[in-house]
Structure formats: structure tokens, C-alpha cells
Amino acid sequence: MFDNLADKLQSAFKTLRGHGKLSEQNIKVALKDVRMALLEADVNFHVVKDFVERVRIRAIGQEVLKSLTPGQQLIKVVNEELTALMGKEYVGLTFAETAPTVLMLVGLQGSGKTTSVGKLSSMLSKEHHKPLMVAADVYRPAAITQLQVLGQQLGLDVYADLEEKDPRKICQMAHQKAKAEGFDVMLVDTAGRLHIDQTLMQELRDLKAQLAPKEVLFVADAMTGQDAVTVADQFNKDLDITGVILTKMDGDARGGAALSIKAVTNRPIKFVGVGEKLDQLERFHPERMASRILGMGDVLSFIEKVEKAMDEKKAEELERKIREQSFSLDDFREQLRQVRQMGPIDQLLGMLPGVNRAALKDLQVDEKQFARLEAMINSMTPQERFDARLINSKRKQRIAKGSGTDIRDVNNLLRQFDQARKLMKKLTESGGKRFRHLPKRFSRGKRPF
Structure with a gap:
């Protein structure tokens, strides 16, 4: 949802490139495209009319901040008005003083x-x-x-x-x-x-x-x-x-x-x-x-999904293993499971700022690949999962046969595991306790409704 609207709005903002400030004329051209984008998104006609007028009044004549282009300045105004249109902030449930x-x-x-x-x-x-x-x-x-x-x-x-x-x-x-x-x-x-x-x-x-x-x-x-x-x-x-x-x-x-x-x-x-x-x-x-x-992404929702999928004690244990270089294929399998719990990969990528929407449309995420990776890990012995260096050509053949894959898949898995282990080690060395520093305001006690 919103992909088509987002593309059309981004296109409208591009028309302001090269202008020094937001004038009535260049705003008029951009807002015409915004109006059409909203109408094509099936937004109520009267809502569109009022929305565009509010944006026009706020945007016309504003000097562009040194750190912003005219397009970015209009995005700022449109972002604020879109937020106001949908309610400004989250409104939770109201609970009775006496249950139920x-x-x-x-x-x-x-x-x-x-x-x-x-x-x-x-x-x-x-x-x-x-x-x-x-x-x-x-x-x-x-x-x-x-x-x-x-x-x-x-x-x-x-x-x-x-x-x-x-x-x-x-x-x-x-x-x-x-x-x-x-x-x-x-x-x-x-x-x-x-x-x-x-x-x-x-x-x-x-x-x-x-x-x-x-x-x-x-x-x-x-x-x-x-x-x-x-x-x-x-x-x-x-x-x-x-x-x-x-x-x-x-x-x-x-x-x-x-x-x-x-x-x-x-x-x-x-x-x-x-x-x-x-x-x-x-x-x-x-x-x-x-x-x-x-x-512009949605980093807060992304963080909430991470917190929901990741157990804090497991995160601390994972961090310890990475520091001690004892991160194993069992741990890698657990991480794959937690990623799957967070939801479809394309939705998660859509929450990150700067991700190209057009690229996401063409992205075909094979969710079954997670199951294949897990099947290969399950086909290994406990010793092999603990120390991947034990996996030679003969063992790869057995793992591939046991998981219904081929040796290339096993090689790819081991390569991905090695890359993940190196990346995690680099993150912990450069950024401190990354996993524990996620915002905790949504993870402790009851959520405020």
C-alpha cells in the first residue's frame, strides 16, 4: 500500500530542483501533481482540496533553509500536513477504572x-x-x-x-x-x-x-x-x-x-x-x-520489530559469543528464526530510510530460502554446527543429501555464515553493546494505551 502514491509524490518534489526558494509558481506546479497523486490514491475529494490548500499557504514564500533544497522544504511541509491529516500522534485505548x-x-x-x-x-x-x-x-x-x-x-x-x-x-x-x-x-x-x-x-x-x-x-x-x-x-x-x-x-x-x-x-x-x-x-x-x-523510512517501527523478535537475554548471550568468537551455526540458525519472526523481508527493508522503492518492487524475496538454510543446518552433526571448519567435501555431500539441496547450497550457507560472523564481530568491536542499546521504552512492563 502507498507505493504508487509515494512514487508520484517523490516525482512531484523533483520538479522543484534548481529553484532557490518556494515561489507561488513552482509550488503551483508541484501541488498539481500532489493533488493528482492523492486523488488517484482514492483520497476523499474534499480532504484533498483542504490538504493541498493548507500546504500551499504554508509553503509559498518560505525561504529555503541552507541545509535544504526547495524539494526537501516542501517534503517537510507535506510530511507535517500528512501527519496532521492522519491524526498527529498515536491514540491508544481507554480503559475503565473498574474491570472489565x-x-x-x-x-x-x-x-x-x-x-x-x-x-x-x-x-x-x-x-x-x-x-x-x-x-x-x-x-x-x-x-x-x-x-x-x-x-x-x-x-x-x-x-x-x-x-x-x-x-x-x-x-x-x-x-x-x-x-x-x-x-x-x-x-x-x-x-x-x-x-x-x-x-x-x-x-x-x-x-x-x-x-x-x-x-x-x-x-x-x-x-x-x-x-x-x-x-x-x-x-x-x-x-x-x-x-x-x-x-x-x-x-x-x-x-x-x-x-x-x-x-x-x-x-x-x-x-x-x-x-x-x-x-x-x-x-x-x-x-x-x-x-x-x-x-523517509520508519526506523522506530523497525526497532520495535527487532525488540519483539529478539529476547534480551539471548541478545546478551549472542554478544558474549561473538566477542569470544564462539558464534556457531546453532546461533546462526537462531538468528534466522528471529528474522523470520519480524515479518516479510521486503516490508522490513521498506522501513529503512533511503531504500529505493523501485528496487523493492522488483525484489523477489524467497521466504522458502530460510527453510532451506535451516534444513541444511539441521542436517549437520552437533560437532559440525559448533565448528564449521570440520565440514569437508564428504561431509558437505552428506549434508546436501540430508537436506534435499546440493553442495553449492551448502557452500553458500557456509559463506553466508562466515560473512555474518565477521560482520557481527566488527559491529561489536566498533559500536559497543549494540544489541542492548535498542530503545527500551516499548519493552518494559505494560505498553501505555
């Missing part, structure tokens, strides 16, 4: 409500909460079963009643269970429809009145673009939603929903789904998203 805190997830069928209940419950449980998922969608076939399966996968509790057809009674019993058994968060998976109708909205209004939720989160499919914004606006008028969860942000949607929904509803995007796996829900940081759109 009730979170209602609402939206149309197919938007990803049930999966989002599972993802959000998983996130909360990792932050030391005790969530109870409530199956209150009694209309969609297999909705209750789907939530129960998610609960089993996550090892979390689900309240479901296959016999009861009144969602109000289901929620009443679930609330009693939550209070009696010490659940501090109750996430309600409500019913949806293919389109908005009064029966649905009345049911949701009744549930809201009954449960008094601290959050009513509208779940929107980012792939539906402006339709998602229109539906969000209607839900907000009926239910006074408190925030938005955008799903399928890893898809090839143009990004209009993410850029429009806050401006239209005046409600923040709180979370985004970035993949199908149950741990692929992220907090929405407008300033980071704006940086990604403008090709």
Missing part, C-alpha cells in the same frame, strides 16, 4: 471484525491483560466457530452460546463471566451486514447502551477505499465510534481510506492489520506512516 473494560468491534461483513478481535486480544494478553472474547455475531454462518478456533490458537478464553440467538443475552452472560473470573478486558465481536440497515444499527445501539463500552472500534477493510470512509461516517453518526481499525493494510489498496477516514469522521485510526497472522496487528502512528509514504 468493554471493547465493541463493529463493521460490515467481510471487514475482518472477528480476526481483529483475535489479534487485539493477542496483543492485550502480551501486555499482561486478561481478555475475554465474546461471540455475539449470531447471524453469520460459522462466526462463532471462527472465534472459538482463534481462541484455541491463541490459548485465550472465548464466551460463546450456540443455543442463544439474542446477542444482548449473550453479552449479559459474558459480562457476568468476565466479572466473576477476573477478566479485565471484554472484546465483543458484533454482527455485521453486507450493507447498513436499521435492524443492524438498532441492535448495535442496544448493545452499546447495555454494555457501556469504553471503546467502540469500527473495523474497516482498507481495500474498499472510499467505501470504507463512507461506511465509517455512517457508523460514527449512529454509534459515536471512538476509533478505527484498518485491516488488510498489507494489500495493494491505494491508501485512500487511511488518508481520509480521520478527516471525515474526526475519529483516530488506532490499529492497522498488516498481515493474516494473529500477531500482525500494529498500533497506528501517523507520523511514522507519513514518513513511509514520503520514502
Whole structure:
């Protein structure tokens, strides 16, 4: 998502090269391209009009700082306005003073409500909460079963009643269970429809009145673009939603929903789904998203992914082994596993500033290569994994045969291992304790919602 928009915005900024300051004329030319890029990204017309006008007023006549070119000066203004457009800063969940805190997830069928209940419950449980998922969608076939399966996968509790057809009674019993058994968060998976109708909205209004939720989160499919914004606006008028969860942000949607929904509803995007796996829900940081759109990277999110994948004790042990030159193929295999946990490689590279987007489009990352590397390491003896120098031609043949690869693959693995060992040793010698110096504000205790 946003790749096409990012390319077009970068192209618009290039038109300012060679100019000494941002004048009305050169700004007009650049903003025409910005306007077209936003409209092609399916951003709401009125949102685009107001956005471009704000940028124009701020940019015209500004003297270019000595350290910046006119294009960079405009990027600075656009970055700030894009951030403001999407909400300025991350807005977290509001918790009740007395447990359980009730979170209602609402939206149309197919938007990803049930999966989002599972993802959000998983996130909360990792932050030391005790969530109870409530199956209150009694209309969609297999909705209750789907939530129960998610609960089993996550090892979390689900309240479901296959016999009861009144969602109000289901929620009443679930609330009693939550209070009696010490659940501090109750996430309600409500019913949806293919389109908005009064029966649905009345049911949701009744549930809201009954449960008094601290959050009513509208779940929107980012792939539906402006339709998602229109539906969000209607839900907000009926239910006074408190925030938005955008799903399928890893898809090839143009990004209009993410850029429009806050401006239209005046409600923040709180979370985004970035993949199908149950741990692929992220907090929405407008300033980071704006940086990604403008090709400036997102180092903070990258660091958070590293922290999430890397255990601090293991990092300290790894550092010790590197310093003592005892880094083995077992350790190399563990690092490969942690990299895989961080997500698709192309997404990780997209978070780094200065990475060429066009090159990323052509990059074909073979995720199966990780499995092949691990299979080769698994085919080695403990002694070979401890000391790779033992691996001669005969041993390579055995390893290749045992892993379903060939000797060239084994040679490549050993070369990569040697390069990784040298690089890690160089990093620790030149930069001190690199692994332990990652920011800890996101890794200790509960995350502030």
C-alpha cells in the first residue's frame, strides 16, 4: 500500500530542483501533481482540496533553509500536513477504572471484525491483560466457530452460546463471566451486514447502551477505499465510534481510506492489520506512516520489530559469543528464526530510510530460502554446527543429501555464515553493546494505551 502514491509524490518534489526558494509558481506546479497523486490514491475529494490548500499557504514564500533544497522544504511541509491529516500522534485505548473494560468491534461483513478481535486480544494478553472474547455475531454462518478456533490458537478464553440467538443475552452472560473470573478486558465481536440497515444499527445501539463500552472500534477493510470512509461516517453518526481499525493494510489498496477516514469522521485510526497472522496487528502512528509514504523510512517501527523478535537475554548471550568468537551455526540458525519472526523481508527493508522503492518492487524475496538454510543446518552433526571448519567435501555431500539441496547450497550457507560472523564481530568491536542499546521504552512492563 502507498507505493504508487509515494512514487508520484517523490516525482512531484523533483520538479522543484534548481529553484532557490518556494515561489507561488513552482509550488503551483508541484501541488498539481500532489493533488493528482492523492486523488488517484482514492483520497476523499474534499480532504484533498483542504490538504493541498493548507500546504500551499504554508509553503509559498518560505525561504529555503541552507541545509535544504526547495524539494526537501516542501517534503517537510507535506510530511507535517500528512501527519496532521492522519491524526498527529498515536491514540491508544481507554480503559475503565473498574474491570472489565468493554471493547465493541463493529463493521460490515467481510471487514475482518472477528480476526481483529483475535489479534487485539493477542496483543492485550502480551501486555499482561486478561481478555475475554465474546461471540455475539449470531447471524453469520460459522462466526462463532471462527472465534472459538482463534481462541484455541491463541490459548485465550472465548464466551460463546450456540443455543442463544439474542446477542444482548449473550453479552449479559459474558459480562457476568468476565466479572466473576477476573477478566479485565471484554472484546465483543458484533454482527455485521453486507450493507447498513436499521435492524443492524438498532441492535448495535442496544448493545452499546447495555454494555457501556469504553471503546467502540469500527473495523474497516482498507481495500474498499472510499467505501470504507463512507461506511465509517455512517457508523460514527449512529454509534459515536471512538476509533478505527484498518485491516488488510498489507494489500495493494491505494491508501485512500487511511488518508481520509480521520478527516471525515474526526475519529483516530488506532490499529492497522498488516498481515493474516494473529500477531500482525500494529498500533497506528501517523507520523511514522507519513514518513513511509514520503520514502523517509520508519526506523522506530523497525526497532520495535527487532525488540519483539529478539529476547534480551539471548541478545546478551549472542554478544558474549561473538566477542569470544564462539558464534556457531546453532546461533546462526537462531538468528534466522528471529528474522523470520519480524515479518516479510521486503516490508522490513521498506522501513529503512533511503531504500529505493523501485528496487523493492522488483525484489523477489524467497521466504522458502530460510527453510532451506535451516534444513541444511539441521542436517549437520552437533560437532559440525559448533565448528564449521570440520565440514569437508564428504561431509558437505552428506549434508546436501540430508537436506534435499546440493553442495553449492551448502557452500553458500557456509559463506553466508562466515560473512555474518565477521560482520557481527566488527559491529561489536566498533559500536559497543549494540544489541542492548535498542530503545527500551516499548519493552518494559505494560505498553501505555
